[in-house]
Amino acid sequence: MSDLLRVNGLTKQFDGQPVLRDIAFGLAEGEVLAVLGRSGCGKTTLLKILAGLETPDAGTVLLQGENLLPVPPNERQMVYLYQEPLLFPHLSVFENVAFGLRIRKVPRAVADAQVRTLLAELDLAEHAQKAPHQLSGGQRQRVSFGRALIIRPRLLLLDEPFGNLDAQTRADMQQLFLRVSRQHQITSLFVTHDSREALTVGTRFGYLDRGVLSTFASVREFIQDPRTNIQAELSFWENIQQTAVLTP
Amino acid sequence: MRSKLLTTLLALLFALPFVLLALLAVAPAWRFPAALPAAYSLGALRDLVAADNELLAGLGRSVLLASVVAVVATIAGFALARAITRAVRPGRWEALSYLPYALPPVLLAVLIQPFIIRLHLSGSVGGVLLGLLLIAVPFATLLLRSFWTQQAREYEQLARTLGCTARQALWQVLLPLAWPLLRTALFQTFLLAWFDFGLTNLLSVGKVRTLTVQVFTYVGEANAQLAAVASLLLLLPPTLLLWANKNALLRKTE
Numbered sequence: 001m002s003d004l005l006r007v008n009g010l011t012k013q014f015d016g017q018p019v020l021r022d023i024a025f026g027l028a029e030g031e032v033l034a035v036l037g038r039s040g041c042g043k044t045t046l047l048k049i050l051a052g053l054e055t056p057d058a059g060t061v062l063l064q065g066e067n068l069l070p071v072p073p074n075e076r077q078m079v080y081l082y083q084e085p086l087l088f089p090h091l092s093v094f095e096n097v098a099f100g101l102r103i104r105k106v107p108r109a110v111a112d113a114q115v116r117t118l119l120a121e122l123d124l125a126e127h128a129q130k131a132p133h134q135l136s137g138g139q140r141q142r143v144s145f146g147r148a149l150i151i152r153p154r155l156l157l158l159d160e161p162f163g164n165l166d167a168q169t170r171a172d173m174q175q176l177f178l179r180v181s182r183q184h185q186i187t188s189l190f191v192t193h194d195s196r197e198a199l200t201v202g203t204r205f206g207y208l209d210r211g212v213l214s215t216f217a218s219v220r221e222f223i224q225d226p227r228t229n230i231q232a233e234l235s236f237w238e239n240i241q242q243t244a245v246l247t248p
Numbered sequence: 249m250r251s252k253l254l255t256t257l258l259a260l261l262f263a264l265p266f267v268l269l270a271l272l273a274v275a276p277a278w279r280f281p282a283a284l285p286a287a288y289s290l291g292a293l294r295d296l297v298a299a300d301n302e303l304l305a306g307l308g309r310s311v312l313l314a315s316v317v318a319v320v321a322t323i324a325g326f327a328l329a330r331a332i333t334r335a336v337r338p339g340r341w342e343a344l345s346y347l348p349y350a351l352p353p354v355l356l357a358v359l360i361q362p363f364i365i366r367l368h369l370s371g372s373v374g375g376v377l378l379g380l381l382l383i384a385v386p387f388a389t390l391l392l393r394s395f396w397t398q399q400a401r402e403y404e405q406l407a408r409t410l411g412c413t414a415r416q417a418l419w420q421v422l423l424p425l426a427w428p429l430l431r432t433a434l435f436q437t438f439l440l441a442w443f444d445f446g447l448t449n450l451l452s453v454g455k456v457r458t459l460t461v462q463v464f465t466y467v468g469e470a471n472a473q474l475a476a477v478a479s480l481l482l483l484l485p486p487t488l489l490l491w492a493n494k495n496a497l498l499r500k501t502e
Contacts, residue, residue: 053405073408074416080409082402090424103411103420151411 003062004029004187005050005155010059012045012211019045021211023059027155027204030185034202035213036195036228042211043191047157050189051080063154078155083163085144087132093143094119094128100151114150122146122176138169142176149184156181156188162197174200195230199223266483272476292477303462303474307481310442310459313373314485317380317441322433324381325388326426332389333396342393345386353383354446364451371455379451380444384437391433395426428496435489442485 003026010023019042027033037043048054050061052073061068068076087096094115095102101111119125122142132140141161148156162170178201181188190201191208198205205222206215216222223230272278273292275285296304332341348356357379361370369375403425407417423430445460452461459482466475 048405051405051409053408072413073405074411074413076409077411078409080406082406084399084402086399086403086406088403088421088424090427099420100410103416147410157409 003027004031004064006060006062007050008060008062010046010049010061011057012042012049012054013057014045019211020049020056023211023213025206025213025215027187027189029187030203032181032186032188032190032201032203033206033215034198034204035189035191035206035208036193036198037191037208038193041208043208044159046208046213047080047159047189047191050155051078051157052076053080077151077153078157079148079151079153080157081144081148081159081161083160085132085137085140087135087140087143087147089132091132092128093124093130093132093135096132096143097124097146097150099147104151118146118150121180136169137165138173141165141169141173145177145180149180149186152184154187156186158188158190160192161190163192170197177201195228195233199230269476269479269483272472273480276473278472292473296477296481302457303459303478303481306457306459306462306478307484309373309456310482311485313377313380313448313456313458314438314441316377317384318434318438321381321384321388321437322392322430324385325390325392325433325437326395326430328385328389329392330396332393342390345389348383348386352446353444354450356382357447357450361451370451371453373456375451376448376456376458379447380441383444383447384440387440388433388437391436392426392429395429400425431493431496435493438489439486442482 005027007026008024010020011018012020023046025033035043035046045054049056050068052068052071055069063076087093088099091099097118098111098115101114106114116125116128119128122145124139124142124146127135127139127143132143135143144161162173165173174197177190180186181201190198192198192201199219199222204215205219206213207222207225207227208214209227214225214227216225222228223234226232271285274288274290276287276289276291278285295301298304328345332338332345335341351359360379360382364370364375364378367375367378369378400422403421404417407421408414412420443460445464448456448458449461449464452458457465459478463475463478463482466472466478
């Protein structure tokens with residue numbers, strides 16, 4: 001499969017401190033690259049460079065063969081989703097989702113119909129006229145997701161988007177993300193510090209540590225890499241289970 | 249019962265100066281030790297509508313000056329606050345913004361007067377405007393600094409990736425987000441310019457007679473009735489602004 005996104009030799013320093021070192025990877029259409037990494041490993045910088053919000057010191061970013069670096073963020077058709085949903089408080093849920101279409105001056109009737117369909121798909125139809133502060137954390141994140149999806153992004157960049165949600169809502173959102181990404185064939189780069197989340201949402205996997213990205217050819221390789229800590233976690237749960245079985 | 253009495257007493261104390269002003273405005277001759285004016289006349293208030301009335305002209309001048317100061321200072325403050333946030337050493341620039349407050353406005357006027365004269369702006373509305381902006385712009389900058397947080401930056405970046413140009417991100421996202429604070433900045437810089445006497449009087453060299461300057465003149469001339477009428481006019485725009493902003497002000501105290 002040919003790559004939709006191809007990144008080569010991406011390097012970035014802040015005040016002489018290297019944040020990204022020679023990053024290289026490819027991403028095919030419809031794939032979800034789940035990148036695992038601890039805080040400060042360079043995840044956010046990588047996403048911001050891809051979104052056009054930061055400039056790299058060196059390297060190339062090609063999208064369908066086109067050099068992306070000179071393209072401003074508004075023309076990249078790549079949406080960056082933060083940990084916070086960042087809904088616009090002066091707009092209703094409906095208008096938040098419609099935002100990208102209004103900016104693109106899509107005829108009102110067409111835009112409204114698209115928003116209604118997407119709101120129904122995200123189980124938000126009954127909240128359409130509410131203000132963002134009237135929604136729960138999970139609902140806000142769904143609106144944020146809808147606001148990104150409506151413009152049919154070529155690439156979705158997710159920066160620990162469910163990090164602030166409680167465990168149950170987070171699991172629900174992961175399932176929703178999976179369902180919608182498959183349905184709309186969305187290509188995304190999903191960064192997280194949670195290995196379980198990475199395994200749930202990813203179709204391909206990477207590990208970013210001190211600015212160096214390692215990508216894995218299979219889930220097995222990802223799980224077996226000691227840096228991901230997945231083996232240690234599995235052992236922990238197996239020990240717990242064995243102890244529980246042995247304890248009368 | 250006790251708290252009700254206290255509230256009434258406080259309300260009376262608050263209202264008393266306004267009642268006195270209203271009485272003075274309609275009393276052509278109210279001499280000590282009379283408790284109330286001997287005669288009442290609406291003459292001074294009626295004169296306000298005369299075409300050549302200096303008070304009304306002063307009101308117009310004050311409204312114009314304070315409005316221009318409020319709008320220019322708020323716009324400049326918004327842009328400067330953003331620039332300071334993104335500067336290499338924002339703390340230094342912020343400290344610099346406090347400098348105009350190290351001096352009383354009248355002393356600031358004394359210091360800038362030579363420059364105003366060299367710019368041929370002495371005694372002109374432009375000169376007074378420049379002087380007032382020197383106080384109002386740093387004030388608005390400091391006030392609006394609190395808007396430019398990391399979250400404001402994230403909102404802006406999100407808007408850009410959703411398809412906004414820098415200008416669209418400003419108009420469609422940042423300005424609506426900042427509006428409550430911008431409204432406060434407009435209101436406060438308006439009041440700052442509206443009530444200024446020392447700086448305006450010095451830089452205008454008696455030629456730009458704003459309403460505040462006229463109040464002081466009438467008080468100096470012991471013309472109590474005209475001073476009272478001018479003071480009532482002086483209270484009018486801030487009262488209207490307070491009334492228009494009451495929802496926002498009350499919300500803040502909740």
